[in-house]
Every structure is written in structure tokens, then in C-alpha cells.
Amino acid sequence: NAGVTQTPKFRILKIGQSMTLQCTQDMNHNYMYWYRQDPGMGLKLIYYSVGAGITDKGEVPNGYNVSRSTTEDFPLRLELAAPSQTSVYFCASSPILDTQYFGPGTRLTVL
Amino acid sequence: AQTVTQSQPEMSVQEAETVTLSCTYDTSESDYYLFWYKQPPSRQMILVIRQEAYKQQNATENRFSVNFQKAAKSFSLKISDSQLGDAAMYFCAYRRVNGETSGSRLTFGEGTQLTVNP
Numbered sequence: 717n718a719g720v721t722q723t724p725k726f727r728i729l730k731i732g733q734s735m736t737l738q739c740t741q742d743m744n745h746n747y748m749y750w751y752r753q754d755p756g757m758g759l760k761l762i763y764y765s766v767g768a769g770i771t772d773k774g775e776v777p778n779g780y781n782v783s784r785s786t787t788e789d790f791p792l793r794l795e796l797a798a799p800s801q802t803s804v805y806f807c808a809s810s811p812i813l814d815t816q817y818f819g820p821g822t823r824l825t826v827l
Numbered sequence: 828a829q830t831v832t833q834s835q836p837e838m839s840v841q842e843a844e845t846v847t848l849s850c851t852y853d854t855s856e857s858d859y860y861l862f863w864y865k866q867p868p869s870r871q872m873i874l875v876i877r878q879e880a881y882k883q884q885n886a887t888e889n890r891f892s893v894n895f896q897k898a899a900k901s902f903s904l905k906i907s908d909s910q911l912g913d914a915a916m917y918f919c920a921y922r923r924v925n926g927e928t929s930g931s932r933l934t935f936g937e938g939t940q941l942t943v944n945p
Binding site for chain 2 (some may be wrong): 749759760764808818820
């Protein structure tokens with residue numbers, strides 16, 4: 717039982733490049749989330765999903781897109797990367813209205 | 828909107844001693860969950876303890892316990908017999924409980940960095 721896995725662990729992007737952060741969970745959780753954590757700060761919600769085919773915006777969705785074609789996967793797409801997107805990105809999952817379990821994070825630097 | 832405030836950016840404790848981390852929150856809801864998460868240098872977010880607002884009894888997990896004061900909207904974490912492995916950033920988090928699909932999102936405080944001195 718791997719829990720929540722994220723790839724890659726680290727990535728450096730140039731301004732204007734695009735990339736997809738991968739997130740997979742094997743706990744059959746309905747809810748999945750993407751957070752970002754800026755240095756010295758708490759986590760802020762980017763997007764979330766309550767099930768396959770259903771996604772919605774969180775607090776800071778600008779510059780990102782998501783999709784949820786399966787229960788297991790919830791990729792986060794960055795289009796036209798900007799230095800303001802330098803952050804650590806966490807994916808999480810939970811059963812409906814229960815404790816969230818986090819992946820190990822992806823550290824992204826945009827130069 | 829709900830907010831979570833951690834007023835102590837940094838705390839330190841001697842090994843084997845007890846330390847209390849503070850958290851206050853603002854909400855108009857009557858039912859909700861509160862959490863403490865630990866983030867060690869590995870950056871993994873690890874659930875430490877959770878409290879349901881409808882329960883008057885304070886949650887306890889081994890050396891970790893909370894002091895939940897609902898009227899004061901306060902949710903402090905007490906770590907007893909501190910160990911070197913407890914050194915980490917600690918985040919307080921809030922989550923609503925309702926029938927809406929968005930109700931399960933977490934609102935985090937800004938964290939308290941705990942140092943454990945040998």
C-alpha cells in the first residue's frame with residue numbers, strides 16, 4: 717500500500733515552459749487535492765476533486781489546470797510557468813469528509 | 828471565511844521536557860474538525876492528531892494531546908517527553924463538516940517551527 721505518490725520529486729523550469737505534476741493514490745479515496753506551500757507559509761488549496769470527472773477551484777487556481785479521469789490519478793498542469801509558481805506542491809487524498817493523507821511533495825523552481 | 832492563526836513562528840524545548848504549541852481559529856460553524864500536522868525536514872505532511880468539535884473530550888495520541896477550548900476557538904498541542912525526532916514544523920488546520928462537496932478542504936495556519944535541544 718503506497719498511499720499517495722507524486723512525481724517528480726524536484727523540477728526546474730524556465731519561464732514560459734509547461735509541465736504536469738503527477739499524483740496517484742491507491743487507497744480508493746474519492747476526494748483528492750492539490751496544495752502549494754510557499755517558503756515559511758502554510759499550505760494553500762489550488763484545486764480539488766470529489767470524484768472522477770469532477771473538479772473545482774480552490775483558493776489559488778490561477779495558472780493551473782487539473783483533470784480527474786480516474787479515481788486514482790489527479791494530475792496538475794502548469795501552463796506558461798512563472799517565477800511566482802516556485803513552490804512545493806503537495807497532493808492529498810481522503811475518504812469523503814475524513815482525514816487527508818499527503819504525498820511527499822514536488823519541489824518546483826521556475827527560473 | 829475560516830482563518831487559522833499560529834502566533835508562535837518558532838518554539839524550542841529541551842529533550843524530555845513538555846512544550847505547548849498554540850493555535851486559534853475563526854469560524855461561524857458549529858461543527859468542524861481540527862488537526863495538527865507535522866512536517867519534518869523531509870517535507871512529508873504527517874497527521875499528528877485530530878479533534879471533532881462536537882466532542883468535549885480532548886484528543887490524545889501517545890505523547891501528543893490537545894487542549895480544545897471551543898468557546899475561545901483555541902486548539903493547542905501539547906507534546907510531552909519531547910524527543911529529538913519531534914523537531915519539525917507543526918501546522919494547525921481546520922475543516923468544515925457539512926453536506927457541501929467543498930466542505931472537506933483544509934485551511935492551514937502558517938506553522939510553528941519546533942526545535943528540540945539535546
